Amino acid sequence: MIDQTTLEKVLATASAAGADFAEVFAEDRTATSAMLDDGRVEELSSSRDRGAGIRVVVGETTGFAHTADLSEGSLLAAAATAAAGARAAGPGSRVQALDRVDAPNPSVVSTYPEEIDKATKVALLRRAEDAARAEDSSVTQVSARYADSRRRIQVANTDGVLATDDQVRTLFSVSTVATGDTGMQTGRESMGHTVGFELFDTHDVADLASRAARRAITKLGARPAPSGEMTVVIGPGGGGVMFHEACGHGLEADLVGKGASVFAGRIGEQVASPLVTLVDDGTMPGEWGAGAIDDEGRPRRRNVLIENGILVDYMWDGLRAREKGRPSSGNGRRQSYAHLPMVRMTNTYLLGGESDPADIVADTESGVYVAHLGGGQVNTATGDFVFGMTEAYLIEGGRITEPIREGNLIGNGPAVLTRIDAVGNDFAMGSPGTCGKDGQGVAVGDGVPTLRAHGLTIGGTAA
Amino acid sequence: MGDGLPRPTEDLSELVAMAERLLDGAAGEEIEVVLSRGASTSVEVHDGEVESFTSAGSAAAGVRVLSEGRLGFASCGTLDPEVLRETVAEARDNCRFSEADEHNAIGRPDGVAPVKQVSWFPEVLELGARDKVERAIELERQVIGTDPRVGSARSTSYDDGWGESVVVSTTGIRAESRGTTCSVGTQPLANADGETQIGWGYDVARRPDELDDSRVVRESVERATKLLGAGKPPSARMAILLEPRLAVTLLGVVTGMLSAESVQKGRSPFADRVGETIAAPVLGLVDDPTRSESLGAEEFDGEGLACRANPLISAGVLQGFLYDSTSASRSGVSSTASAVRSTRSIPGPGAQLLVMEPGDRSRDELLAGIGLGLAVESFAGLHSGVNPVSGDFSVGANGLLIRDGQLAEPVQEITIASSIQRLLLDISAVGGDFEWLPSGSGGASMVIDGVAVSGT
Structure with missing residues (x-):
């Protein structure tokens, strides 16, 4: 994107007035999407973004400027603006010679999205709609969305890092509405991987659409969720978002450093049930949060955060790691060249255990089985969370019985970690997600095996 | 605004002309072009120090093409003329793959006159970097000094910027708008008996002297402390x-x-x-x-x-x-x-x-x-x-x-x-x-x- 000579000039300008660190991050991103709704393929949409962000760090202060113009003149002007923002005023600092970081992308792409014609992408939407409607005549509305993106990034900094990555993502989602005696119920399913169009060689959108339709149909016959404190069993792949939101954020070094985390100062302590091992892994091939490097040019890693219940480490970006004199954990990410990087998760999951999932349910006298959690909200300072249950059932006498609908799962992340008393051997990754933090969205994955926790609150609408 | 940022033009005629050039060559189709540009600065402070100072120019374009009932859309994050032409071509190409709907439409003038709004206050552009930093640091100081249970804030910020945009179409639409904005915000952390609660407060205005910092302090501290226990x-x-x-x-x-x-x-x-x-x-x-x-x-x-x-x-x-x-x-x-x-x-x-x-x-x-x-x-x-x-x-x-x-x-x-x-x-x-x-x-x-x- 930017040649090495220009990168060196820009870094020299950025650090000319004295800087502890300077960085150029360049990005070229293309994306397409197509939507089918109400029986029609509506608009197709394409987007193109290219630009660079320049960061200069002096002491505790970061100056940042970005530009959509990658010409040398514009990059040098942005470098000077960023240096002024950091109030750099001192002798020039030395720039390390750039040395290419060799980090392979864990995901292998065989068919780049731009090689597939738009008609083929649109045909997938039709296939999904037909499959969803074929499930049952109660399915009254179907919408389906196809989206792909290709993001090429380049990072160079005064530590001598020069790194590139080519990140391809392909996503498909289906939403359905079923209509019956209890009114209208909705169902949604999505799949996304850091691969190209070959995704659809192994994953049939018709299966995805059928599952979305069945989720809505099942809720037609569901009764309103009860309310109160209960034992909850979470199904494989269905509840990773809870650990991402209510535990993962509290393990981000920037929040920890500001006292905005319940896990601050607790390294080495037992913070969870001994059954819990929590991992963040940016190297999982094909998973939504995977890549070769983070957005600071550091190779992605697999980082164990909680091991057998003991808090082992937080997640780090370059800035926070530099302050502590330790290596980054490869968790410095940003939404785009127009955003500053910060500590972000990649693929966050709870490792599988030894229990047979059938035994976990059979051992539960009464409670709720959550097959799938939807969106939610969390207070990172306290770990309090609320998630919608998009597919859930009652457990009565050790058996999964009736479906329930319209309930929230409410609790506290750190408290849930200590109340997990069974972990299944059926680990599965969940749906692709977008994690929002301070106004920036990045792609993340999550996963869990079947697990059971006591004392969660279900907020339902049953009288 | 810091050095090196784009400055607003005297009026929007240049942006309108740029958009209208993209409508040329429409043949048997309707085209709508939206162009926008602007600049912003953002200061974040923590513990009395500047944590980050961001300066940025931005630009964007969105193009809809409607042909025989089919709609296509494309967008880009630049006003580079070459990329703009590619974006129009991409929107046109996208049309070919969507399905026709006789009701698909872009805007047509309907004779309703706009109610004039005054939202452009150039004094926002004149505020110096030092003033912005001092304002944010003072806000943080007040937040921390208001209640003994509030010892820090996760972040405190001052942001400002300007933006302008135009919508033009082959159907006769020609709309211009521009505005300035500034805001302050903070997220205090309150502690008591080993429990932490986070509060928040912000205010937004067209110009800095209309921001109510004392209200932000009062409300954010109240939100952080009222739920303790x-x-x-x-x-x-x-x-x-x-x-x-x-x-x-x-x-x-x-x-x-x-x-x-x-x-x-x-x-x-x-x-x-x-x-x-x-x-x-x-x-x-x-x-x-x-x-x-x-x-x-x-x-x-x-x-x-x-x-x-x-x-x-x-x-x-x-x-x-x-x-x-x-x-x-x-x-x-x-x-x-x-x-x-x-x-x-x-x-x-x-x-x-x-x-x-x-x-x-x-x-x-x-x-x-x-x-x-x-x-x-x-x-x-x-x-x-x-x-x-x-x-x-x-x-x-x-x-x-x-x-x-x-x-x-x-x-x-x-x-x-x-x-x-x-x-x-x-x-x-x-x-x-x-x-x-x-x-x-x-x-x-x-x-x-x-x-x-x-x-x-």
């Missing part, structure tokens, strides 16, 4: 008291169900209910972007039509839905100029500036009338917990209990369950404490009776 109440039916901000938030969820697109696609519980009572008679609600007192006032909607007042609910009776050009064509009505979009997105109908009709009782009088209730501080999961199709409602909440007309102990990890339809009918009072909120909306406090609140 919160427990879970026993489950019960009770009244909930919503301050203006939350009343508008709840009505915003309702308004999403009044988008003509939701109605036409069979996804609104209020389809076919125009002229019927859907709420208590105390409720009046209008979507009115022409209100100059509001920070959200606009002259044009996302398709370049003049904004206008659209009554949604009057004395509890549903007045109508919100339409953009396509949904209006489908229903055989005129657009209500309710196209909502960013430059980079396809427009759709939605609310732009909600204004509640105030009642006549003060907030204290509303409180005094509640025997057992909950003064809600925040809802959690309002988007995941409301089914926009059925109206079923189950969200998390925290706040202060109300006993015999007095605010009592804090509570958290509770849920409120009902349906949107039920909540609207159970509104028992709207306060006279009308205010324009930093979000731009105009709201008043609201009491809803007999809501199922579950805790333990």
